[in-house]
Amino acid sequence: MAWNKVAVVGAALIKFGELFEQSYEQMAAGAFESAIASVDKGFDPAQVEAAFVATQRGTLWGQEGIGGNTVPSALGISGIACTRIENACPSGSDAFRVGAMAVASGVHDVVLVIGVEKMRDKSAEEGLLSRAAAGHPIFTRGETAPVLFAPFATRHMHEFGTTREMLASVAVKNHYNGARDPFAHFQNEITIEEVLKSAPVCHPLHLLDCCPQTDGAAAVLLVNADRAEEFTDNPVFVAGFGVATDHPYLHEKSTFTAMTATTAAAERAYKMAGVGPDQIDSAEVHDCFTITEILDIEDLGFVEKGKGGIASLEGETAINGRIPINTSGGLLAKGHPIGATGVAQITECWWQLRGQADQRQVEVRNGYALQHNVGGRGSGVAVVNILTNRR
Amino acid sequence: MNAAWGRGGGRGTVAVCGPDEDVLTLAAAAALRALEAAGLDPGLVDGLWWGTSRPPFAEGPSHAVLAAALGLSPHAAGALSSGSAHAGIEALLGAADAVAAGSARLALVVAADSVLPGPGTGFEARSGAGAVAFVVGADGGNAFLGARTTRSRPFLDRYRGDREETLRDLYDPRLFREEVFLPLTREVGGQLAALEPTAWSLPDPDGRLGGVLAKNLAEGGAAASAPVYAAVGDAGAAAALLGAASALDTQGVVAVLAYGGGRATGVILNAEGPVPGAAGVLDALSGGKPTTYAAVLRARGLLVKTGETVDMGVPPESAMFVRGADEMLQLLGARCGDCGTINTPPSIHPHCIACGGTKFELIPLARHGIVHTFVINHTMPEPFVAPLPIAVLDLDDGARVMLQVAGDGVGLEIGSEMDLVLRRYAYERGVPVYGYKARLVANETEES
Numbered sequence: 001m002a003w004n005k006v007a008v009v010g011a012a013l014i015k016f017g018e019l020f021e022q023s024y025e026q027m028a029a030g031a032f033e034s035a036i037a038s039v040d041k042g043f044d045p046a047q048v049e050a051a052f053v054a055t056q057r058g059t060l061w062g063q064e065g066i067g068g069n070t071v072p073s074a075l076g077i078s079g080i081a082c083t084r085i086e087n088a089c090p091s092g093s094d095a096f097r098v099g100a101m102a103v104a105s106g107v108h109d110v111v112l113v114i115g116v117e118k119m120r121d122k123s124a125e126e127g128l129l130s131r132a133a134a135g136h137p138i139f140t141r142g143e144t145a146p147v148l149f150a151p152f153a154t155r156h157m158h159e160f161g162t163t164r165e166m167l168a169s170v171a172v173k174n175h176y177n178g179a180r181d182p183f184a185h186f187q188n189e190i191t192i193e194e195v196l197k198s199a200p201v202c203h204p205l206h207l208l209d210c211c212p213q214t215d216g217a218a219a220v221l222l223v224n225a226d227r228a229e230e231f232t233d234n235p236v237f238v239a240g241f242g243v244a245t246d247h248p249y250l251h252e253k254s255t256f257t258a259m260t261a262t263t264a265a266a267e268r269a270y271k272m273a274g275v276g277p278d279q280i281d282s283a284e285v286h287d288c289f290t291i292t293e294i295l296d297i298e299d300l301g302f303v304e305k306g307k308g309g310i311a312s313l314e315g316e317t318a319i320n321g322r323i324p325i326n327t328s329g330g331l332l333a334k335g336h337p338i339g340a341t342g343v344a345q346i347t348e349c350w351w352q353l354r355g356q357a358d359q360r361q362v363e364v365r366n367g368y369a370l371q372h373n374v375g376g377r378g379s380g381v382a383v384v385n386i387l388t389n390r391r
Numbered sequence: 392m393n394a395a396w397g398r399g400g401g402r403g404t405v406a407v408c409g410p411d412e413d414v415l416t417l418a419a420a421a422a423l424r425a426l427e428a429a430g431l432d433p434g435l436v437d438g439l440w441w442g443t444s445r446p447p448f449a450e451g452p453s454h455a456v457l458a459a460a461l462g463l464s465p466h467a468a469g470a471l472s473s474g475s476a477h478a479g480i481e482a483l484l485g486a487a488d489a490v491a492a493g494s495a496r497l498a499l500v501v502a503a504d505s506v507l508p509g510p511g512t513g514f515e516a517r518s519g520a521g522a523v524a525f526v527v528g529a530d531g532g533n534a535f536l537g538a539r540t541t542r543s544r545p546f547l548d549r550y551r552g553d554r555e556e557t558l559r560d561l562y563d564p565r566l567f568r569e570e571v572f573l574p575l576t577r578e579v580g581g582q583l584a585a586l587e588p589t590a591w592s593l594p595d596p597d598g599r600l601g602g603v604l605a606k607n608l609a610e611g612g613a614a615a616s617a618p619v620y621a622a623v624g625d626a627g628a629a630a631a632l633l634g635a636a637s638a639l640d641t642q643g644v645v646a647v648l649a650y651g652g653g654r655a656t657g658v659i660l661n662a663e664g665p666v667p668g669a670a671g672v673l674d675a676l677s678g679g680k681p682t683t684y685a686a687v688l689r690a691r692g693l694l695v696k697t698g699e700t701v702d703m704g705v706p707p708e709s710a711m712f713v714r715g716a717d718e719m720l721q722l723l724g725a726r727c728g729d730c731g732t733i734n735t736p737p738s739i740h741p742h743c744i745a746c747g748g749t750k751f752e753l754i755p756l757a758r759h760g761i762v763h764t765f766v767i768n769h770t771m772p773e774p775f776v777a778p779l780p781i782a783v784l785d786l787d788d789g790a791r792v793m794l795q796v797a798g799d800g801v802g803l804e805i806g807s808e809m810d811l812v813l814r815r816y817a818y819e820r821g822v823p824v825y826g827y828k829a830r831l832v833a834n835e836t837e838e839s
Contacts, residue, residue: 125701125772132771134704137712138719138826139736141816142768142779142795150766151783158764158805203767203778203800251735251783251793252744256764 001274002239002388005104007228009235010039011347013218016185016335018120022215024061025074028053028116031217031340032075035112039221040232048221049108050081054095054115054339056088060127061118071114081108089286089375090243090383091115092218092342096371097241097385099222109227114219115344117337127213135377139249146202146210146289148250148379153204153291155256159306162294164204166309168195170290171208171333173318174326178333180359183344185214185335195290209290214335218343220350236353239275239368239388242268248377257306259292261382262299262374269384270301275368277301280323280386282352282362283370284345287330293317296372297325300384319360327352327360338375345371346385353389364389392684396511403598405519405624406679408505410690410776411797411814413823414443415453417522417629418503419460419813424675425524426461428668431497433462436526438495439469442482442502444628444651445551446473447815447823456825459720460813461499462755468495472628475652476504476549476596479523479628484658486527487536493529500525504627509557510693513564514549517598519624521676523633533666534639537659540582542575546653549596557693564597572600573607575655580608580648583657588646592634595620596650622676627651633676635660639669680837689776692818700773703819712824714738722758722811722827724790725751733790758811760786762829767800774817782829784809797830798837808832 012034014027022030036043051072058066068082085095092115099113119127132144156162172192178184190208198207221231228235244264247253254260270276277300285300287293294308302323303311311317317325328334328348331341349369351357367390374382392400408417418441426433439458446453454471468489472481479502486498503522508515548567551558561567576594591608593616595601605616617634619626626633631649635658638645645660688694705711717723718736725737728750734740735756742749765782768775780800783793796803797814814828 125698129770129772130701132768132775133701136736136739137703137705137707137715137824138816139793141826142771142775142781144768144771146770147766147768147781151764151781154766154805155764200767200769202769205766247744249793251791253783253791256783 002237002390003272004237004239004388004391005225006100006222006238007225007235008220008238008346008350008387009223009228009231010035010043010221011219011350012038013183013340013344013347014216015183016214016216016337019215020120024063024116024118025070027215027217028071028074028114031114031116031219032112035219035221040234041230043221043231045075045077047110048077048080048112049110050102051112051114052095052099052102053082053084054091054343055084055117056086056091056338057117061121071116087376088381089288089338090342090373090381091339093345093371093373093383093385094243094342096220096342096346097243097383100238100241103222103224109224111222112219113222113343114217115340115342116217117339118215119213119337120215124213139251144202146205149289149292150202150205151250152256152295156291156294157204159257160309162309164196165192166313167209167290167294168192169313170287170293171195173312174287174330174332177319177327177360178329181329181334184329184333185212186329186333205289205291211288211331211336214337216335216337216340216344218340218347220343220346234354236350236387236389237391239386240269240271240273241383241385242266242272243381243383244268246378246380248380250378253378258299259295259374259379259382261380262296262372265382265384266300269386273368273386273388275386279366280368280370281364281366282324282327282349283372284326284328284330284348285372286374287326287332288336290332292374293325293330296374297323300370300372319362324362327357327362342371342373342383346387349387353387392516395684399511399516401516404622405517406521406626406676407682407687407690408520409797411816411828413447413815414445414503414505414522415447415457415823415825416813416815417505417520418443418457418501421503421522421524422461422499422501425499425526425668429526431526434464436463436497436499437467438486438489438498439463439467440472440482440486440498440500441469442472442478442480442628443504444473444476444478445504445507446471451822456720459717460825462721469498475654476627476630477649477651477654477656478502479630479632480647480649480656480658483525483632484539490527490529496529498527500527502629502632504629506625506627507557507691509560510688512560514560514597517624519626521623521626521629521633523629523636523672525632525636533664534660534662537661538586539656539658540579541654541656542578543654544571544575546571548653568600571653572596572650573604576604576648576650577607579655579657580604583646583648583659584608586646586659587644588659589643590638590645591616592619592631592638592645592647594630594648594650596625618673619676622673633672636669637672639666641665678836696773698773703817703824707819707822707824719826722756723753724756726754727751733788735790735792756790756792757787760784760809762803762805762807762809763791764805765796765803782809784829795828797828798834802831802833810835
């Protein structure tokens, strides 16, 4: 029996990309205004009681340690309760979960969850690449973001015979989807050959195995399920969620062919929603690198462990495949503005369950969509949210 | 060199440190080999005498860092001699005197140098690097210190002033030869020759003077000098003792003549039999791999890419390095008393990662293991240089660590056999930061 105490009545994102011309505040306002416009029966901004803002990395645009009060002011609703959530790459999905809990608790009836991230105000060298010098001076020295994921690729290839072509097929599929998503950062299709021939970034991952650095914002409106009909006749409910952690350093991992935080978060979410992976109609999963999506679809139970690569290559995860994955283009094509990513994934799930995904629409058979992020040091935190259009 | 300057280079071989090596990592490698040859546990050593013309910290904890990295007792005595190529022999004599005086029972002597010439200078093509270590004790041993003599003259020859990065070339090579080097070394060498040595270790600062000196001494019946300079070039403070060590593989009387900073010192070593480890010295000096002049300049820190470097998350003088000093330099782990899992590094693991336990025993980690998985990072900001291999290793004692891999990662595979060696991880805010890197055992000769 799904949880279903909270309904999503509005969802939107702005066009992701290198938004040099927009400020953090302008991106937030754009997402909020579009979310309001997406509510079927209209929505008065004054109804928002509380906001949960996901921004993972203020350091990327010179706003270290910003609090929750930046956003309400920019949205014209200053005065509301507002809390900033920072939980690594799952910041947006965790803000969504916290927002849902705030509504389910009865404290708030109407909550805004908004993810906003400026990734491109600083150069790549000063941005995520500078992580190479962060953390433990010896055990994490040289550890840029790809170093957190590439060792899994090396080991997965070794144990299961996963090939670079299989990895590349994930990027090809997600770019195909991104080319059909007007909000995606990249809207061009690519070939396996192009992925294989792109520049090496962190062996065995090459440039097109990696997501870009992207600016973006996304927003969703959550209400008490009992009040959903005030806003829409076509609501989507929060069926369940799960969060889990794992040790933060790579040398503490018990395995390099699975992300145990994902496995544990998924187990909790499935249990709460009362469904299993077979009942999921489409999923937005964390594909910061091609290998991550392969691990995700195994760890989330969509394919057998070790078969993620071949499943991708054979089209099982395409829009018309057995289990459509990342119809929005995923992080690889749509982009990964960290705090906004999870909220934008929720938006794609919302569209899919409401039949509004246009060229990307999947067949909704069971009425469930799954959203997932994994990240943090050593991929040590994962969040899974499950949505449904079934009451 | 010829391509860069239109002259220079020439024949011969010199040794240069890798970009992540320096006098301290060379010293550590030599010291561990000497202790192994002597069959001694580092914990038994009660004094470290280290000679290097240029310690890694101009002022700072050079001696303490090396002692900690070697796993010596925190009560170990000793001294750091520096300031010229004469520092190596000073370390040997200091240790011998301490042992003779009874203030140390088992002393470790290390002479290490990596000469840093100015690009384009005349002695650049002969500047080398190397390290050598001796274990000196009150009891046992096959070699004994005999007579010694010193002659000095206050003259600026090869020198470096405060705030100068590289050594200056000789002001006038003829002046140096005729008025300083030959008079001093001939006088000291003549005294040593009187004791009828069977082997010599002679200084050769420019590739010619050593031969001239040997010929001078040969008139009195002296043998040729040990072939150290031919193998590694001028290894500065390490040169004289490298020559001595290479000659100690057989019974005989070894005359060691060290020159540096206007001082010449001669020492007689009487070997009653081969000294353990001595037979491997020349082999060790023939290791390494060919490189290019550009790579040499980069390794010496003389060719630096333009651009802002990314600072380490915490500066090397911060609390984290105080807390973590021993565990990083000695590569310690915390073995869980409940389940046996080894947690690394100990300071960030108050609870066991496997069982949550809190009873730990600090242990030195095994220095050998195999690759579980790895990456080769090609995309990093300054000051990192690609390619940078990083590997997750399963060590022989069951501990798992993730460390950088020395070298370019060619040949690195899952299952590769690795050993762990002390390397300089960063040159951060002007000071070196040391830790362990993994090295392909198959590449031991090339990467040593």
